[in-house]
Amino acid sequence: MTERDKLERARMYIYKLANGIDPISDREMPEDAVLNQVRLSRCFFYVAEALDRYIRNYERLNREKAPKKEAFALTPEQWRSIEISEQPIPISIFAQRVNAALADENRVKFAYRWATDWLLEAGYLRIPPGAKGKLPTDAGQGLGIFTQARQSQNGPYTAVLYSREAQKFLLDNMDAMLARRGQAGESQEAAEA
Numbered sequence: 001m002t003e004r005d006k007l008e009r010a011r012m013y014i015y016k017l018a019n020g021i022d023p024i025s026d027r028e029m030p031e032d033a034v035l036n037q038v039r040l041s042r043c044f045f046y047v048a049e050a051l052d053r054y055i056r057n058y059e060r061l062n063r064e065k066a067p068k069k070e071a072f073a074l075t076p077e078q079w080r081s082i083e084i085s086e087q088p089i090p091i092s093i094f095a096q097r098v099n100a101a102l103a104d105e106n107r108v109k110f111a112y113r114w115a116t117d118w119l120l121e122a123g124y125l126r127i128p129p130g131a132k133g134k135l136p137t138d139a140g141q142g143l144g145i146f147t148q149a150r151q152s153q154n155g156p157y158t159a160v161l162y163s164r165e166a167q168k169f170l171l172d173n174m175d176a177m178l179a180r181r182g183q184a185g186e187s188q189e190a191a192e193a
Contacts, residue, residue, distance in 0.1 A: 004055070004058055007051060007054065007055050007058065008055060010051060011048055011051040011052060011055060014044050014047050014048040014051060015044075015045075015048045017035055017040075017041075017044045018041050018042075018044035018045040018048055019041075020036045020041065069106055069107055069108045070106055070107050070108070071107070071108055072102070072107055072108045072109070072110055072178065073107060074098075074101060074102060078101040078102065078103070079101070079171075081101045082097055082098055082100075082101045082171060083097050083100075084164055084167045084168055084171070085097075085164065085167065086164055088144075088146070088148075088161035088162060088163050088164075088166075089161060089162055089167070090159060090160065090161060090162070091112040091115055091116055091160065091162060092112050094112065094115070094162060094167055094170060095109075095110050095111065095112035095115070098110040114177045114178070114180070114181050115170055115177055116134055117180070118173070118176060118177040118180050119134070119140065119145075120134055121180070122176075123137055123139055123140075124136065124137055124139050124140035124143060124145060125137060125140055125145070125160075133158075133160065134160065135147060135158070135160065136160065143163075143165060143166045143169050144162065144163030144164070144165040144166035144169070145160065145161070145162055145163070145166045146160075146161055146163070147159065147160055147161070148161055
């Protein structure tokens with residue numbers, strides 16, 4: 001029996017006592033039983049609620065800290081395996097494809113924001129006043145980053161899409177994105193070696 005199992009059993013016993021039930025026989029206790037007094041019943045409810053709170057937080061309080069993940073890095077084979085789509089795709093799909101090549105749970109995953117923040121800093125994306133997201137600049141459009149009006153169940157929105165050429169540009173500049181993030185690791189240059 002685990003520690004959590006013991007806690008849950010204790011909580012069950014206390015709840016039964018609080019409700020005037022013998023936790024062993026599951027029968028109602030007589031009205032004149034010492035354990036059936038109102039003051040004790042209130043105390044049992046209080047303890048049962050405290051056990052509830054503790055059990056709800058038990059996993060968070062008792063889990064071992066996960067080991068810190070290593071910095072994002074891809075081997076040359078992994079770099080070559082990243083799929084570049086012929087069709088334009090959103091940056092989130094690009095990030096998913098990079099992470100699919102990673103195949104290492106002990107490494108930090110590539111975040112699409114690393115790319116969009118770098119593109120913003122490099123002048124390929126901009127944040128217009130009052131806009132919720134980043135949009136391509138003229139330079140970004142020259143790379144193959146463009147917008148497309150779309151409709152979702154929540155209404156119309158503007159999707160930012162990355163052409164095959166823009167995806168290739170992102171892969172070619174991954175070192176700059178990783179350097180900006182302070183991520184070290186093998187890069188496209190290593191893949192070409």
